[in-house]
Amino acid sequence: MLAMLAFVLAFTFSIASHQHDLRKQSVLEEANSIGTAYLRADLLDKQYAIKVKHLLREYVDIRLKAASGSTLDTAMAGSVEIHDHLWALVSAAAKDRPIQTPH
Structure with missing residues (x-):
């Protein structure tokens, strides 16, 4: 019986650890994507780059509030x-600035 309990605990811990690793990887991927988008905003005309960067900073604030206990529905609505x-x-x-392709 004790062996079965140890097996179940080990199995449960393994699942929890895997879920934590997946969540961590997801957060890292999102952070990298936001950082890349922020840097690539400089490729836009200045008027658009400023607005895009401002929106990305707002997005990060919303995501941080959601992670710290804010209501998920509010965060999702703000993100959308x-x-x-x-x-x-x-x-x-x-x-405003279409890409010219060579013929």
């Missing part, structure tokens, strides 16, 4: 709103 604003800004920047 910022994603929409970012998409609109980048779309407008692309329309």
